[in-house]
Amino acid sequence: MNRFEPNLRIPGPTALPPSVREAGGRQMINHRGPEFAAMLGRILARMKPYFGTTSDVAILSCAGSGGLEAAVVNTLSPGDKVLGVSIGSFGDRIARIAQVYGANLTKLSIDWGRAADPDALREHLVEHPGYKAVLLTHNETSTAVMNPIAELAAVIHDVQPDALIIVDSVSGLGAVPFEMDAWGIDVVVTGSQKAWMAAPGLAMVAASERAWAAMETATMPRFYLDLRKHRESHALGQTPWTPAIAVVYQVDAGLELMEAEGAAAIFARHETCAAATRAGLEALGFELFADPAHYSRTVTAARVPAGFDWKAINAAVKGEGVVLAGGQGPLTGQIFRLGHLGSVTLGEILDAIGVLEQVSIRFERRVEPGAGIAAAQSAALESMSIRPSAGRPATVATGA
Amino acid sequence: MNRFEPNLRIPGPTALPPSVREAGGRQMINHRGPEFAAMLGRILARMKPYFGTTSDVAILSCAGSGGLEAAVVNTLSPGDKVLGVSIGSFGDRIARIAQVYGANLTKLSIDWGRAADPDALREHLVEHPGYKAVLLTHNETSTAVMNPIAELAAVIHDVQPDALIIVDSVSGLGAVPFEMDAWGIDVVVTGSQKAWMAAPGLAMVAASERAWAAMETATMPRFYLDLRKHRESHALGQTPWTPAIAVVYQVDAGLELMEAEGAAAIFARHETCAAATRAGLEALGFELFADPAHYSRTVTAARVPAGFDWKAINAAVKGEGVVLAGGQGPLTGQIFRLGHLGSVTLGEILDAIGVLEQVSIRFERRVEPGAGIAAAQSAALESMSIRPSAGRPATVATGA
Numbered sequence: 001m002n003r004f005e006p007n008l009r010i011p012g013p014t015a016l017p018p019s020v021r022e023a024g025g026r027q028m029i030n031h032r033g034p035e036f037a038a039m040l041g042r043i044l045a046r047m048k049p050y051f052g053t054t055s056d057v058a059i060l061s062c063a064g065s066g067g068l069e070a071a072v073v074n075t076l077s078p079g080d081k082v083l084g085v086s087i088g089s090f091g092d093r094i095a096r097i098a099q100v101y102g103a104n105l106t107k108l109s110i111d112w113g114r115a116a117d118p119d120a121l122r123e124h125l126v127e128h129p130g131y132k133a134v135l136l137t138h139n140e141t142s143t144a145v146m147n148p149i150a151e152l153a154a155v156i157h158d159v160q161p162d163a164l165i166i167v168d169s170v171s172g173l174g175a176v177p178f179e180m181d182a183w184g185i186d187v188v189v190t191g192s193q194k195a196w197m198a199a200p201g202l203a204m205v206a207a208s209e210r211a212w213a214a215m216e217t218a219t220m221p222r223f224y225l226d227l228r229k230h231r232e233s234h235a236l237g238q239t240p241w242t243p244a245i246a247v248v249y250q251v252d253a254g255l256e257l258m259e260a261e262g263a264a265a266i267f268a269r270h271e272t273c274a275a276a277t278r279a280g281l282e283a284l285g286f287e288l289f290a291d292p293a294h295y296s297r298t299v300t301a302a303r304v305p306a307g308f309d310w311k312a313i314n315a316a317v318k319g320e321g322v323v324l325a326g327g328q329g330p331l332t333g334q335i336f337r338l339g340h341l342g343s344v345t346l347g348e349i350l351d352a353i354g355v356l357e358q359v360s361i362r363f364e365r366r367v368e369p370g371a372g373i374a375a376a377q378s379a380a381l382e383s384m385s386i387r388p389s390a391g392r393p394a395t396v397a398t399g400a
Numbered sequence: 401m402n403r404f405e406p407n408l409r410i411p412g413p414t415a416l417p418p419s420v421r422e423a424g425g426r427q428m429i430n431h432r433g434p435e436f437a438a439m440l441g442r443i444l445a446r447m448k449p450y451f452g453t454t455s456d457v458a459i460l461s462c463a464g465s466g467g468l469e470a471a472v473v474n475t476l477s478p479g480d481k482v483l484g485v486s487i488g489s490f491g492d493r494i495a496r497i498a499q500v501y502g503a504n505l506t507k508l509s510i511d512w513g514r515a516a517d518p519d520a521l522r523e524h525l526v527e528h529p530g531y532k533a534v535l536l537t538h539n540e541t542s543t544a545v546m547n548p549i550a551e552l553a554a555v556i557h558d559v560q561p562d563a564l565i566i567v568d569s570v571s572g573l574g575a576v577p578f579e580m581d582a583w584g585i586d587v588v589v590t591g592s593q594k595a596w597m598a599a600p601g602l603a604m605v606a607a608s609e610r611a612w613a614a615m616e617t618a619t620m621p622r623f624y625l626d627l628r629k630h631r632e633s634h635a636l637g638q639t640p641w642t643p644a645i646a647v648v649y650q651v652d653a654g655l656e657l658m659e660a661e662g663a664a665a666i667f668a669r670h671e672t673c674a675a676a677t678r679a680g681l682e683a684l685g686f687e688l689f690a691d692p693a694h695y696s697r698t699v700t701a702a703r704v705p706a707g708f709d710w711k712a713i714n715a716a717v718k719g720e721g722v723v724l725a726g727g728q729g730p731l732t733g734q735i736f737r738l739g740h741l742g743s744v745t746l747g748e749i750l751d752a753i754g755v756l757e758q759v760s761i762r763f764e765r766r767v768e769p770g771a772g773i774a775a776a777q778s779a780a781l782e783s784m785s786i787r788p789s790a791g792r793p794a795t796v797a798t799g800a
Binding site for chain 2: 005006008010012013014015016021022023024025026027028029030031032033061062063064065066069096097100101102191193199200201220221222223224225240241242243244245246247250323325
């Protein structure tokens with residue numbers, strides 16, 4: 001069936017709301033002038049509560065991966081003992097960055113699809129003292145797993161209190177609660193194209209006072225991604241290098257929408273869309289990939305059914321206007337991923353599940369028409385605490 | 401006098417043409433899909449002729465300064481002898497990058513406002529053999545000087561043929577002719593917000609076969625800015641990390657306009673606007689800052705007249721809707737800069753000169769009304785080879 005705009009259900013970039021699109025089309029301004037300074041100040045003030053910090057945040061013109069690099073190279077020195085706790089492709093990436101810059105890296109690799117276990121982490125830290133930093137992923141986009149980050153941080157504080165805790169929350173922050181200060185996290189990274197509903201191009205990096213202090217002595221080389229240069233410049237309402245102004249406009253517009261909706265409603269919307277997605281996929285007979293105890297609330301991964309070719313399924317789904325993401329690395333062809341973050345609405349999830357239902361039936365999988373959709377809707381209503389009424393039947397009064 | 405859009409006359413970001421603005425407001429797409437691949441291929445094909453190369457170009461999501469860092473860290477190793485030829489703030493910047501990453505840097509600092517002299521460079525190279533690379537600025541945005549880059553490259557090839565030649569052409573490329581292959585340049589960097597008429601956020605870096613080969617053994621650490629990762633990924637129609645898609649849309653739209661106008665016409669338009677700017681400013685009694693033999697064709701700098709406060713002048717000029725740039729570093733308050741690159745038109749230059757004329761008169765400088773504008777127009781016509789006619793007087797026929 002024809003449609004007029006695709007339903008972009010990849011885990012970022014996320015679809016832009018109309019006012020964010022409009023912002024991306026604005027004329028340029030002087031990035032060293034008062035208009036830019038006002039915008040930067042507004043963005044930082046509105047974004048900080050989502051980090052859960054009173055400390056300084058830096059806005060860098062780069063992808064989330066650039067933000068991960070900034071987190072590492074600003075706080076560490078070559079030879080530092082670093083523990084990379086990896087639960088997927090992005091955990092591997094930040095660990096690799098530390099290695100490239102000369103860290104003495106130990107990698108704790110958890111089976112893809114599972115979260116890091118606080119007890120196992122405790123055991124490792126007890127046996128291997130002296131880490132300068134621990135690298136953690138909050139939301140692992142490649143496996144659709146969300147780590148129990150507060151618990152993991154608590155273990156680190158308990159066993160190796162001097163270790164810096166560096167967290168990749170590129171695809172988590174802004175969509176789910178995060179309490180950097182309360183949990184004692186030292187560096188947190190996010191990206192404009194995820195929960196913030198803007199185009200890719202900006203990475204936001206928050207650092208604790210302890211992390212800012214570590215930068216004074218850290219010796220990994222950095223220039224473009226130097227966080228202290230950004231902090232100094234932000235204090236003057238500027239960025240050290242010419243910023244991606246169009247994306248700054250968009251993040252500003254996205255935060256305007258987030259301000260209107262409110263953090264609690266945003267978090268609830270993400271919960272609801274995640275619950276609907278999982279229920280819909282399961283009702284269609286797809287096996288979810290992630291450990292049920294640690295499902296991501298921004299992306300869901302399901303296994304490609306045995307005997308089916310992901311490329312063929314994906315082509316059919318795309319032909320109906322729904323854009324999904326495949327698996328990455330070793331999971332290529334094994335899983336597919338459906339993103340539900342940023343501007344996502346329940347209607348878009350029902351649409352995507354509906355198309356997957358349609359395609360499943362066309363591919364001769366045994367599926368009852370409406371089953372996926374109904375399950376998704378039920379889970380959504382449950383998530384919103386809207387429960388079936390025992391009262392009057394849902395009939396229309398016919399008068400007389 | 402009120403106006404409805406400022407005349408953005410800073411040397412980047414440059415004003416966006418309507419179709420480029422529209423492109424910035426487009427909806428997101430999957431950056432690993434076929435639409436993105438087609439766009440990336442089109443951009444690379446259309447951009448390469450402006451570099452004057454048949455070698456591979458990488459598109460990075462970062463500011464021009466990130467591109468400069470990429471040029472250095474991909475091709476060099478700590479301890480390498482590197483000559484940084486600096487004629488201003490951006491020459492200082494790339495030299496500093498090399499130093500931060502451990503190069504054994506020698507800096508040849510030329511007085512600001514002057515170009516590098518090929519004979520002096522030859523003398524230095526003869527006396528100091530063994531450079532691994534020479535860092536040059538093509539167009540120095542901070543001083544409005546354009547280096548004789550072909551001559552400088554020829555000297556390097558002659559005296560130290562093994563040295564890599566790394567050129568910052570962030571604010572030059574696309575606006576003036578450049579022949580990377582013919583001149584034997586190894587790395588050239590440019591940025592989306594300059595001649596390319598798009599928002600900031602992308603740096604484009606071209607590397608010669610020799611430079612690509614150097615990357616195999618160069619050991620400065622790099623990850624986000626790794627050019628080889630970009631080349632591999634571009635071959636698949638992708639980027640290694642999520643790209644600044646909105647800016648990619650804009651660069652694509654800008655190149656569409658450049659394709660229609662044609663390189664020769666673009667270069668001539670920049671010449672004309674530069675000539676008009678210089679003539680207009682001089683007719684208003686401003687002393688140009690740069691060595692007349694090496695005026696930039698994308699930005700012009702003039703001295704703030706003795707006894708005048710730049711901030712006061714600038715506030716008045718901005719009040720009339722023209723946005724100029726001040727001096728950087730030691731030139732703060734000493735010079736001002738007027739950019740004429742990217743989407744610049746002669747009308748915008750006449751407008752800017754007109755406002756400077758108006759403000760000059762209001763500040764009680766002795767200026768004949770219309771003098772600046774007339775001089776700018778004359779120089780523009782001269783540049784376009786439109787000469788006063790000796791023929792019929794310019795009167796309207798009144799009939800019988």
